[in-house]
Amino acid sequence: MRLLLVVQRYGAEVTGGSEAHARAVAHRLAERHDVQVATTTALDYWTWEPHFPPGVSDDGPVGVRRFAVREGRDPRFKELERHVLFEEHTLQDELDWPRAQGPTCPDLYTFLHARGDEYDRILFYTYIYAPTALGLPLVPERAILLPTAHRERPLRLAPYRALFALPRAIGYLTPEERALVHETMHNEHVPSTIIGTALQEAPRGDGAAFRAKHGIGGPLVLYLGQVSEGKAVHELLRCWDEYRAGTADARAATLVLAGTVRMELPRRDDVRVLGRIDDEEKWDALSAADALVQPSHMESLGIVLFEAWQQGTPVLVPEWNAVTAGAVRRSEGGMVYASNEEFAPKLAALLLGTDRGERGRAWVERECSTASFDDRLEELLEISRAA
Numbered sequence: 060m061r062l063l064l065v066v067q068r069y070g071a072e073v074t075g076g077s078e079a080h081a082r083a084v085a086h087r088l089a090e091r092h093d094v095q096v097a098t099t100t101a102l103d104y105w106t107w108e109p110h111f112p113p114g115v116s117d118d119g120p121v122g123v124r125r126f127a128v129r130e131g132r133d134p135r136f137k138e139l140e141r142h143v144l145f146e147e148h149t150l151q152d153e154l155d156w157p158r159a160q161g162p163t164c165p166d167l168y169t170f171l172h173a174r175g176d177e178y179d180r181i182l183f184y185t186y187i188y189a190p191t192a193l194g195l196p197l198v199p200e201r202a203i204l205l206p207t208a209h210r211e212r213p214l215r216l217a218p219y220r221a222l223f224a225l226p227r228a229i230g231y232l233t234p235e236e237r238a239l240v241h242e243t244m245h246n247e248h249v250p251s252t253i254i255g256t257a258l259q260e261a262p263r264g265d266g267a268a269f270r271a272k273h274g275i276g277g278p279l280v281l282y283l284g285q286v287s288e289g290k291a292v293h294e295l296l297r298c299w300d301e302y303r304a305g306t307a308d309a310r311a312a313t314l315v316l317a318g319t320v321r322m323e324l325p326r327r328d329d330v331r332v333l334g335r336i337d338d339e340e341k342w343d344a345l346s347a348a349d350a351l352v353q354p355s356h357m358e359s360l361g362i363v364l365f366e367a368w369q370q371g372t373p374v375l376v377p378e379w380n381a382v383t384a385g386a387v388r389r390s391e392g393g394m395v396y397a398s399n400e401e402f403a404p405k406l407a408a409l410l411l412g413t414d415r416g417e418r419g420r421a422w423v424e425r426e427c428s429t430a431s432f433d434d435r436l437e438e439l440l441e442i443s444r445a446a
Contacts, residue, residue, distance in 0.1 A: 060179040060440065061093045065171070065195075067188040068160060069123060070111065076205040076362055080232070080256060081184040082118075086204070087257060087433055089120040095178075096123045097163050099190070107131035107162035109406035119209060126170065144212045157189040164190060171197045180443055183226070192218050199225040203443050205254075207232060207241055207359040209382060215243060223249070228443035230254040232435075233362045233382040239341035250442040256360060257432030258423055261338075261369040264346025273331060277311030278410050281348035281372075283341065283363050284355070286332070287321035291354040291377075296330070298354070298402035303329065304406045317344055330374040345370040350393075350409045358382050365427060368392050368419030373409050375402070390426075392419020 066081040073079070081096075096118070102110035113127045133139065139159050143152050167190055172404050175181060175198035183191040186206035191373045195202045203334050204226040208214055223229070223244040229251040231237040241247050270276065272354075295314075297306065303309045316324070317333045317340075324332055345351065351367040351374045359382040374393035376383040387393045393415050396405045409415070425431075 063095050063178040063181045065097045066184040067190050077185045085121045094121050099128050099164050100125050126164050126167040128162040132161040133159040157192045184354045202226040203228050205230045209357040209359045212382040227446040228438045235385045250446045254435045258427040264342035266347030269343035275313050278349045281315045281351050284318045286316050286318045295354040302403035347371050350387045365423050371416040371420045373415040390419045390422035
């Protein structure tokens with residue numbers, strides 16, 4: 060088949076779960092099909108400032124078309140976000156959301172309108188950004204949506220209400236995502252399947268080298284991802300304080316925060332703030348950790364859990380994140396805490412040593428192989444043909 064994949068950012072340099080998944084899908088599909096990508100010139104998801112040159116290039120077997128960003132994120136977006144999500148507002152405020160959030164890319168929409176019929180199917184990532192919200196309705200008869208949706212307020216906004224009923228098929232990352240969209244959009248009539256993800260074979264991390272580099276000798280608890288209140292790191296720090304205050308031998312433990320820092324953090328010996336780390340150190344950190352914690356309320360997949368399991372490291376996640384809690388229960392690769400008060404005893408139990416990390420490793424080896432992922436992608440294309 061001749062396939063086009065539309066995504067807001069694309070490339071090896073792009074850090075972002077949905078974008079990384081989109082690139083993996085493009086490369087896997089290119090093993091069997093003619094695949095092109097239509098995307099923007101942006102690298103940064105917040106400003107959408109131009110980074111890549113517009114035009115045509117290749118990413119291995121995948122052809123890439125980049126279209127210029129006409130407008131980035133509105134400087135008043137945080138104000139608009141607060142107004143639309145938490146205050147009384149108008150319908151026009153909601154309709155203005157995709158433009159204000161960005162990226163505005165009219166040449167991409169013109170391309171879809173003029174040349175969309177050159178492709179058998181057009182796969183759209185991610186529901187919330189303008190290239191999908193405004194682009195998919197131009198070619199609904201050949202569209203497949205990969206929404207990467209999670210339980211967030213924008214999901215219910217006007218620009219997205221019809222979007223989930225338009226495509227020929229939808230590929231959900233998890234059963235929890237599908238249940239959420241069905242509950243919200245009542246679009247059970249649209250054919251769908253669960254595609255999950257594929258993982259490349261991970262290098263064996265050097266945990267001892269990581270510990271030596273950072274001078275950490277006792278229990279090591281790792282958070283890996285954007286260090287922000289949006290990812291609930293402020294809640295993690297409060298839970299960490301309760302763990303330290305109420306758990307025997309907790310004084311020897313260290314919490315390591317690795318990722319881009321977007322919040323104020325205290326200076327303290329038991330919390331190490333590393334900032335963003337490269338891939339080699341990421342695998343070393345995951346290998347060194349006695350447990351990974353992922354406190355985020357909203358994830359569409361939670362790929363960092365899978366990466367922890369590749370190193371045999373157990374994970375701890377909250378009950379209120381249905382996606383990560385579901386993955387932990389299916390894999391038996393960690394524990395779930397049902398309240399902040401449960402965090403400390405659950406973490407203490409993980410740090411005592413269990414086989415949950417190895418159970419997680421076995422699960423990802425089985426469920427996230429490229430062969431099984433390829434089969435699920437072909438199933439998605441097949442149900443779109445039958446629709």
